[in-house]
Each structure stands twice: as structure tokens, then as C-alpha cells.
Amino acid sequence: MTGMQRETLFEIEQVVFSYDQKNLALNGVSLEIFAGERLAILGSNGSGKSTLLKLMDGLYFAQQGEIRYRGTRLTSELLNQENFAFGFRRAVSLVFQDSDVQLFSPSVWDEVAFAPLQLDLAPAEVEARVAEALGGLNITTLRDRAPHRLSGGEKKKVAIASVLSLRPEIWLLDEPTAGLDPRSQSWLIDFIQERWRQGNTIVTATHDLDVLDDIADRVIVFNEMHRVEAMGTVAEILSDEELLVRCNLAHRHRHYHFDDVVHEHHHLHQGEHQHTHLE
Amino acid sequence: MAKSNNAIAGAVERTLAEVTASIENNIFAEEMTHKPGMLQGLDPRAKILMFLALLLAISLSRSLPVLLGLYIFSLLLAWLSQVPLGFFIKRVWLFMPFFTGIIAIPALFSFITPGNPLLVLWSNPLLVITDRGVMTAAFLLLRVGASVSMGILLVLTTPWNALLKALSVLRVPKVFILTLGMTYRYIYLLLHTANDMFLARKSRIVGRMDSAGERRWIAASMGGLLSRSFDLSNDVYLAMLSRGYRGEARVAHTFAFTTRDWLWTAVALAVAVVAIYLGR
Numbered sequence: 102m103t104g105m106q107r108e109t110l111f112e113i114e115q116v117v118f119s120y121d122q123k124n125l126a127l128n129g130v131s132l133e134i135f136a137g138e139r140l141a142i143l144g145s146n147g148s149g150k151s152t153l154l155k156l157m158d159g160l161y162f163a164q165q166g167e168i169r170y171r172g173t174r175l176t177s178e179l180l181n182q183e184n185f186a187f188g189f190r191r192a193v194s195l196v197f198q199d200s201d202v203q204l205f206s207p208s209v210w211d212e213v214a215f216a217p218l219q220l221d222l223a224p225a226e227v228e229a230r231v232a233e234a235l236g237g238l239n240i241t242t243l244r245d246r247a248p249h250r251l252s253g254g255e256k257k258k259v260a261i262a263s264v265l266s267l268r269p270e271i272w273l274l275d276e277p278t279a280g281l282d283p284r285s286q287s288w289l290i291d292f293i294q295e296r297w298r299q300g301n302t303i304v305t306a307t308h309d310l311d312v313l314d315d316i317a318d319r320v321i322v323f324n325e326m327h328r329v330e331a332m333g334t335v336a337e338i339l340s341d342e343e344l345l346v347r348c349n350l351a352h353r354h355r356h357y358h359f360d361d362v363v364h365e366h367h368h369l370h371q372g373e374h375q376h377t378h379l380e
Numbered sequence: 381m382a383k384s385n386n387a388i389a390g391a392v393e394r395t396l397a398e399v400t401a402s403i404e405n406n407i408f409a410e411e412m413t414h415k416p417g418m419l420q421g422l423d424p425r426a427k428i429l430m431f432l433a434l435l436l437a438i439s440l441s442r443s444l445p446v447l448l449g450l451y452i453f454s455l456l457l458a459w460l461s462q463v464p465l466g467f468f469i470k471r472v473w474l475f476m477p478f479f480t481g482i483i484a485i486p487a488l489f490s491f492i493t494p495g496n497p498l499l500v501l502w503s504n505p506l507l508v509i510t511d512r513g514v515m516t517a518a519f520l521l522l523r524v525g526a527s528v529s530m531g532i533l534l535v536l537t538t539p540w541n542a543l544l545k546a547l548s549v550l551r552v553p554k555v556f557i558l559t560l561g562m563t564y565r566y567i568y569l570l571l572h573t574a575n576d577m578f579l580a581r582k583s584r585i586v587g588r589m590d591s592a593g594e595r596r597w598i599a600a601s602m603g604g605l606l607s608r609s610f611d612l613s614n615d616v617y618l619a620m621l622s623r624g625y626r627g628e629a630r631v632a633h634t635f636a637f638t639t640r641d642w643l644w645t646a647v648a649l650a651v652a653v654v655a656i657y658l659g660r
């Protein structure tokens with residue numbers, strides 16, 4: 102694919118990670134991420150998507166194997182170095198799965214200003230970036246509200262604005278569409294596409310097969326053993342029904358048809374009412 | 381017996397739920413900080429100086445009337461700042477037993493504080509409440525009550541962020557401010573999680589639980605609560621790191637000392653000096 106000519110941003114090699122030294126969250130994961138691509142990480146609950154994003158964001162570190170960012174191995178010593186951390190945090194941003202942990206400031210304005218302030222930007226520049234981010238997400242009216250008292254969708258927007266004000270090149274999005282109503286969801290897809298057209302790299306963790314086509318060119322699939330099961334284009338992955346069932350992204354269940362006969366089907370969960378019958 | 385136990389457990393749960401909800405609403409919502417009151421209009425740095433002076437006076441004063449006067453002064457400040465007095469007084473004194481009861485009550489008795497007997501509770505062995513014991517306990521209660529009132533007043537009328545900013549502008553060590561900031565987030569998450577758990581439970585429970593079940597639930601959920609909020613605050617820290625936090629939060633402030641700030645700082649200093657002099 103076109104990825105071949107592009108700069109490699111992340112090289113992830115045989116990464117093993119466990120939170121508690123007992124249960125593995127990542128079990129020898131390898132992949133590469135190229136500049137300017139849209140990659141989706143697909144996997145069922147607990148397969149390790151969020152963990153991988155946190156490792157890529159330099160928040161946790163591989164216990165075996167390694168992650169290289171633009172050729173440099175990410176280690177906690179490196180992230181403690183002021184000038185590396187400065188450049189890295191500025192370029193790579195993670196939108197957390199749980200907005201509640203990402204929103205820790207007393208007002209929306211402070212939340213969105215947090216990252217630019219940490220970059221030591223001039224006050225006027227901070228003000229300008231906050232205004233731009235709030236305007237871009239259409240949430241200027243929320244600026245004085247307490248983030249933790251907003252609705253789920255509003256929180257998600259504030260979380261995105263709090264990253265947008267940093268103007269990152271690489272977006273790591275952890276289940277961005279979860280819990281959003283259809284309108285917010287389609288707004289978010291537009292937002293992702295817009296960032297991508299601006300040249301940003303977008304990595305999205307999801308188990309929502311529905312939005313895959315809109316947010317990704319390439320897909321990697323995690324299995325329940327916390328390993329990469331498959332990689333391919335969206336079309337290739339979506340057409341591999343056996344793979345999706347095996348990785349618990351589609352499932353088998355029974356239901357009644359009008360003829361009163363019980364059928365057993367593989368179900369791809371796509372949308373609320375539209376089912377694809379696989380056999 | 382079982383019935384009264386049940387009632388107690390129910391009351392404990394209700395109280396916990398009320399306390400967490402009320403702290404979350406009153407302190408974390410920062411509603412009071414937006415009212416157009418006197419303290420709300422002051423520069424946070426001025427407020428910190430005022431309250432430091434007043435707290436010093438409270439801790440140095442050795443006269444009951446002076447302590448009472450300082451407490452009344454805190455009520456006056458609350459009234460000028462549109463903090464509802466009933467709410468304010470209740471909040472402070474409702475929690476007082478938790479803070480001081482444990483220390484104050486034993487001080488009443490003769491074996492801790494010798495003095496003239498006021499009330500004989502038991503003659504053999506002799507257990508009496510002494511006059512000096514009552515004085516000691518009253519001092520303790522009033523001193524803590526007045527201090528807590530001042531502290532609560534400062535927090536109620538100042539957005540938390542402004543308070544932290546003011547502290548860092550006043551050159552309080554960064555580690556201290558960071559700790560305060562993390563504590564705030566931690567307590568917030570703790571309360572928030574607790575409220576969610578009470579709600580989640582309420583929505584699941586059908587009928588009444590027996591008192592043993594009630595106690596078990598409270599014990600189990602407190603353990604879960606602590607570990608959950610610990611995980612959450614760890615994630616909050618990661619989220620701060622992710623957005624470029626490097627050990628010391630940079631803050632934007634637009635503080636400006638006005639004549640009013642100078643004036644009120646002077647008033648508070650004067651009150652403190654007079655109180656220290658009178659309460660020697």
C-alpha cells in the first residue's frame with residue numbers, strides 16, 4: 102500500500118505488558134504506524150486496545166519488546182527528559198476512553214487551556230488557541246461550566262477540545278464514538294476526517310464495525326489472547342466473517358423468524374436495525 | 381433489635397449519601413464562588429492573607445469571649461458574602477463531633493483534667509465532670525469550630541483553581557500546591573464514585589436489606605470505592621502527563637490588587653491583632 106513510501110511514526114515490536122505481573126494486557130504485539138494514515142485498532146472488550154494506546158502515548162512502557170517513535174525507543178527515562186517530552190507530548194495526543202479522567206480542571210476554559218499552558222505559550226496565544234478549539238467544536242457557550250457536570254457527549258467534546266488546543270499531529274482516539282448520539286457521532290466522524298485531510302495521523306481504538314469505513318483505511322484486529330490476529334484494509338477485514346466471530350466482534354445468536362422456525366445466525370452488529378446474515 | 385439495627389444502618393447510609401452529595405454539590409460545584417458577595421469579589425491573594433491572620437489569631441487566643449468574637453466575625457464575613465448562614469453554621473457544627481468529639485469529651489472528666497467537680501457521674505470510682513474540664517472542652521470546640529468556619533468560608537468563596545494559583549503566586553512550594561491539587565481531584569473522584577454507587581445500589585435494590593447485609597454492603601463498597609478512586613486518580617495523572625504536564629502545572633492568572641483588597645486585608649489584620657492582644 103501507499104504506506105510504504107511514508108515515514109514510519111511508530112514501530113511496535115513484540116510488546117508485552119501486564120498491569121499486575123499476572124494477567125497479560127498485551128502479549129507480543131507488533132505493528133507499524135505510518136505518517137498521515139488512518140488506522141483502526143479493532144478488538145473486543147479487554148483485548149488490550151486502551152493499553153496499547155497508553156503505551157504509544159508514553160504513559161506506560163513495554164515490559165518486553167519495544168516501541169520506537171520516529172526511530173527512538175520510548176522509555177520512562179526518555180520521557181523524563183524535558184526536551185524530548187516537550188516535543189513528544191506536543192506531537193502525540195491521546196483522547197481517553199473515559200472522559201471523566203481526562204477532565205480534571207474546574208472549568209471548561211481551564212481544561213482546554215491546560216495543554217497550551219504546559220507548553221509555556223504566551224497568554225494571548227493560549228487565549229487564542231482555547232477560543233479556536235472551543236469554536237471548532239461549537240462549545241464556546243460551555244466555557245465557564247464545570248467539566249464534570251456536563252453530559253457525556255459534551256464531556257467528549259471538551260476532552261477533544263482539550264487536545265485540539267495542543268494542535269497535535271498524531272491523534273490516538275480511544276473509543277471516541279462510544280456513548281454518543283447519532284448526530285454527535287456523525288459530527289465526530291467529520292471531525293476525524295477533517296483532521297486527517299489536514300495531514301494528521303489518526304489511530305482509533307474501537308469495536309464499532311459500523312464506523313470503521315469512515316475513520317480508517319487500515320485495520321488491525323486484536324484477539325482475546327491480547328495479540329494481533331489480523332491486519333488489512335477495512336474491506337478485507339469486514340468481509341472476513343470467520344475472523345470477526347473468532348475475535349468476538351460478531352457473534353452467533355438465535356432468533357425467531359416469522360415462519361416460527363428458530364434460526365441460528367452469525368450476527369455482525371452493524372447499526373441498530375441492520376443485520377448482516379452470514380449464513 | 382433487628383429493626384433498630386436496620387434503622388441505624390439505613391440512617392448511616394442516608395447520612396453518607398447526603399454528605400457525599402452535599403459536598404459534591406456545594407464545594408465542587410463552586411456555586412457560592414459565583415455569587416456577588418464581598419469575599420467573592422476579593423483577590424484570592426488578599427483572602428489568603430486575611431484568613432491566615434485570622435487563623436493565627438484563633439490559634440493564639442486564650443480567652444473564650446475573644447474566640448467567640450472571632451467566630452462571630454466569621455459569621456459576619458459569611459453574611460457579607462451571601463453564604464446562607466443556616467447552611468454555613470450547620471455544615472461546620474454538624475461535622476464538629478467527628479473532628480473534636482474524640483478529643484473534647486475525655487477532657488471533660490476529672491481523671492484527664494483535674495478541677496472542681498461540676499457533676500458527679502459516678503461516686504465509686506469517682507467520675508466527675510470538672511469546671512476546668514468543661515472550659516478545656518469548650519475552648520477546644522470553639523477554637524476548632526472557628527478555624528473550620530474560616531477555612532470553609534475561604535474554600536466556599538474562592539474557586540479552587542484560583543486558590544491554587546494564588547498559593548503559587550504567593551510562592552508556596554510547588555510540591556505543596558501539587559499535593560493539594562491532586563488531593564482535590566482525588567476527593568472529587570472519591571465522592572463522585574461514592575454517589576454513583578449509592579445511586580446504582582438504589583436502582584438495583586428491591587425491598588429492604590437486612591442489617592447484616594447492609595453492613596456487609598457498606599464495608600465491601602468502601603473497600604471497592606477506595607481502590608476504584610485510586611485507579612481513577614492514577615488515570616487522571618496519566619491524562620495530565622499526556623497533555624504535557626511536567627511536574628509543575630503552569631497556570632494563567634489575572635489577579636489584581638484593588639483598594640478594596642487592601643482595605644479588607646487591613647480590616648482582617650486589625651481584627652487579628654486586637655484579638656491576639658485581648659486574648660493573651
Ligand SMILES: Nc1ncnc2c1ncn2[C@@H]1O[C@H](COP(=O)(O)OP(=O)(O)OP(=O)(O)O)[C@@H](O)[C@H]1O
Binds near residue numbers: 144
Ligand atoms: N488499571 C488496570 N489494572 C489492572 N488491569 C488492567 C487495568 N486496565 C486494564 N487492565 C486489564 O488489561 C487488559 C486489557 O485492558 P484494556 O483496557 O487495554 O482493554 P480494551 O481493549 O481497551 O477493552 P475495552 O474495549 O473494554 O475498552 C484487560 O484484561 C484488563 O482487565
Ligand SMILES: [Mg+2]
Binds near residue numbers: 150151152198275
Ligand atoms: Mg479500552
